[in-house]
Amino acid sequence: MKILVCIKQVPDMESRFKLNPAGTWYNDQDLAWRMNEYDEFAVEQAVQLREKTGDGELVVLSIGPERVKEAMKKALAMGADRGVHILDAASHEKDPFQIASAIAAWAGDQGFDAVFTGMQSQDRGSAQVGLLLAGMLGLPAVTTIVGFENDGSAVTVRRELEGGLKSIVKVPLPALFTCQLGLNTPRYPTLPNIMKAKKKELVSLPIADLLSAAPLVTTTATAFPEKKGGGLVLEGDVADLADKLLAILKEKTAVLK
Amino acid sequence: MKALLVAESRQGKLLASSYESLAFAGKLGAETAMFLVGNDADLPKYDGKLYLADVTAAGEYNPEEHLRLLLEVVGTENPELIVFGHTSYGWDLAPRLAMALKAGQVSEVVDWKDGSFVVPACNSKLRRTVKVDGVTVVTLQSGAFSLAGPPSGSPQVEKLAANGATKLEFLGYEEAEKGGVDLSKAGVIVSAGRGIGKPENLAIVEALAKALGGEFGASRPVVDSGWTEHNRQVGSTGQTVAPKLYVACGISGAIQHLAGMKKSEFVVAINTDKDAPIGEVADVLVVADLKQFIPALTAKLAK
Numbered sequence: 001m002k003i004l005v006c007i008k009q010v011p012d013m014e015s016r017f018k019l020n021p022a023g024t025w026y027n028d029q030d031l032a033w034r035m036n037e038y039d040e041f042a043v044e045q046a047v048q049l050r051e052k053t054g055d056g057e058l059v060v061l062s063i064g065p066e067r068v069k070e071a072m073k074k075a076l077a078m079g080a081d082r083g084v085h086i087l088d089a090a091s092h093e094k095d096p097f098q099i100a101s102a103i104a105a106w107a108g109d110q111g112f113d114a115v116f117t118g119m120q121s122q123d124r125g126s127a128q129v130g131l132l133l134a135g136m137l138g139l140p141a142v143t144t145i146v147g148f149e150n151d152g153s154a155v156t157v158r159r160e161l162e163g164g165l166k167s168i169v170k171v172p173l174p175a176l177f178t179c180q181l182g183l184n185t186p187r188y189p190t191l192p193n194i195m196k197a198k199k200k201e202l203v204s205l206p207i208a209d210l211l212s213a214a215p216l217v218t219t220t221a222t223a224f225p226e227k228k229g230g231g232l233v234l235e236g237d238v239a240d241l242a243d244k245l246l247a248i249l250k251e252k253t254a255v256l257k
Numbered sequence: 258m259k260a261l262l263v264a265e266s267r268q269g270k271l272l273a274s275s276y277e278s279l280a281f282a283g284k285l286g287a288e289t290a291m292f293l294v295g296n297d298a299d300l301p302k303y304d305g306k307l308y309l310a311d312v313t314a315a316g317e318y319n320p321e322e323h324l325r326l327l328l329e330v331v332g333t334e335n336p337e338l339i340v341f342g343h344t345s346y347g348w349d350l351a352p353r354l355a356m357a358l359k360a361g362q363v364s365e366v367v368d369w370k371d372g373s374f375v376v377p378a379c380n381s382k383l384r385r386t387v388k389v390d391g392v393t394v395v396t397l398q399s400g401a402f403s404l405a406g407p408p409s410g411s412p413q414v415e416k417l418a419a420n421g422a423t424k425l426e427f428l429g430y431e432e433a434e435k436g437g438v439d440l441s442k443a444g445v446i447v448s449a450g451r452g453i454g455k456p457e458n459l460a461i462v463e464a465l466a467k468a469l470g471g472e473f474g475a476s477r478p479v480v481d482s483g484w485t486e487h488n489r490q491v492g493s494t495g496q497t498v499a500p501k502l503y504v505a506c507g508i509s510g511a512i513q514h515l516a517g518m519k520k521s522e523f524v525v526a527i528n529t530d531k532d533a534p535i536g537e538v539a540d541v542l543v544v545a546d547l548k549q550f551i552p553a554l555t556a557k558l559a560k
């Protein structure tokens with residue numbers, strides 16, 4: 001079975017963000033980078049499917065600057081067979097349609113049986129690339145999966161809805177799946193596997209070879225949200241903080257007698 | 258401007274969130290028509306044209322068929338804007354429509370200003386302003402737009418014929434497990450987030466909940482990691498709660514978590530990150546390491 005997993009590298013969301021000089025996105029200097037959380041579940045599911053079916057191959061693909069190879073190496077250490085890096089120093093300026101177009105241009109004639117993406121990226125959060133890619137590749141797609149069972153030529157997934165409700169959907173392969181948090185337990189790469197991953201193939205292709213589509217959506221500005229509520233912020237020594245908070249709770253709530 | 262509003266029904270019932278798109282269209286001053294795969298017995302209160310496909314024929318989760326029906330209506334109405342909720346229905350269907358129309362999609366819109374859409378980025382730490390030329394598909398963040406009063410009216414129904422053919426076979430629903438704790442009855446909830454670091458630290462949060470005479474809850478990663486059971490999860494895919502006091506410990510405040518607790522009367526957040534979005538809904542944000550602060554607080558409460 002031929003499997004593709006698409007991953008994005010994103011900043012740690014606990015970062016203190018600054019804006020880039022153009023004021024259109026965050027400044028990408030001095031940030032800690034990691035694999036998009038949703039994509040970790042996608043990689044794990046792809047690796048499990050690869051292990052179960054035995055033969056075939058699992059390719060990890062990512063579009064972005066040189067640094068995104070770090071996230072790809074993690075996917076290789078988790079069990080992907082080889083990596084395809086689409087080098088684009090300006091990937092943050094591409095809209096989901098362009099990202100999907102570039103992936104489709106590369107993957108179109110490769111005959112993948114199963115494609116996995118995250119449900120959304122943590123920084124952009126468009127939740128579009130997976131479905132757009134499915135549309136371009138002509139594959140049926142199911143989003144937000146929290147369960148995956150492969151029985152030969154079809155897959156039965158659990159798709160998450162609101163309030164804890166799930167729907168159960170059967171899909172014939174080839175198909176695309178967008179993966180939700182909690183789908184599985186992503187493995188930690190072991191040291192031997194990290195070493196092994198260093199020898200795996202990781203090729204880079206320039207984005208210009210794959211992308212001609214113009215964007216459909218353009219970002220005109222990025223800014224910090226206005227603080228609305230403006231609740232009280234307490235900082236300082238822990239014991240003082242506890243006293244202050246208790247005084248507030250006594251005054252403002254009826255829960256402390 | 259003409260907008261097509263995509264309403265949503267779940268397990269045969271119209272979802273109230275369907276009216277949020279009407280509020281949004283009102284803000285834009287757009288002319289509207291509505292689309293629903295639902296049933297005759299539960300129509301939206303809306304004075305306008307409603308394109309209705311019967312859910313028993315079309316299937317409740319059948320995006321291929323829903324897309325086909327939508328394309329038919331888009332062909333008739335020629336809307337410049339098609340509006341979905343950013344729900345499990347909307348984020349699944351909207352990109353399929355955007356793809357078919359080759360239209361730009363803007364996901365999780367929270368505002369509209371001078372012809373541009375505003376959307377969150379980086380767990381709501383940033384706001385992006387975006388522009389689209391031509392036909393536009395949007396999904397709206399749940400709760401971002403609401404009608405000033407209760408909805409009223411009755412639609413002129415235009416029926417669509419559905420046949421339900423698809424590659425995706427919907428086999429049924431699976432309900433969340435019932436039983437265990439009922440957080441909706443708790444007056445005080447102290448919730449643990451990923452910031453607790455390891456499962457052993459859940460005890461710190463539990464002890465505070467006990468000292469306050471309440472229950473403990475959790476954010477999704479704590480549940481996904483198997484550190485506690487799903488019926489303690491607060492948020493859009495867990496419980497919706499409104500206690501007198503909600504204490505969020507090591508929780509960043511993602512929109513899906515806020516959806517489950519923002520109606521709480523008083524909110525305290527304990528977080529090492531002063532910029533964490535939970536600060537937006539917290540009455541008090543204590544900037545501290547929960548591993549030090551919570552035991553200190555619990556000890557004082559015990560006195």
Ligand SMILES: Cc1cc2nc3c(=O)[nH]c(=O)nc-3n(C[C@H](O)[C@H](O)[C@H](O)COP(=O)(O)OP(=O)(O)OC[C@H]3O[C@@H](n4cnc5c(N)ncnc54)[C@H](O)[C@@H]3O)c2cc1C
Binds near residue numbers: 449477493545
């Ligand atoms: C469709 C969908 C549905 C979802 N449904 C839900 C839902 O129902 N409920 C839910 O909770 N999430 C839900 N999520 C996930 C949600 O988007 C977030 O990923 C999740 O809420 C994050 O949980 P968290 O705040 O505990 O973790 P993180 O976002 O990782 O935040 C951890 C926080 O802990 C702080 N911290 C770290 N160390 C310490 C310390 N020592 N002391 C104090 N603070 C510390 C950090 O500063 C950070 O703010 C859903 C997501 C999707 C896409």
Ligand SMILES: Nc1ncnc2c1ncn2[C@@H]1O[C@H](COP(=O)(O)O)[C@@H](O)[C@H]1O
Binds near residue numbers: 062117120
């Ligand atoms: N630059 C990228 N390279 C590879 N895959 C991506 C990229 N951006 C997004 N994706 C994939 O598309 C999913 C959804 O992203 P988004 O539409 O940005 O929310 C992600 O979880 C990834 O699997």
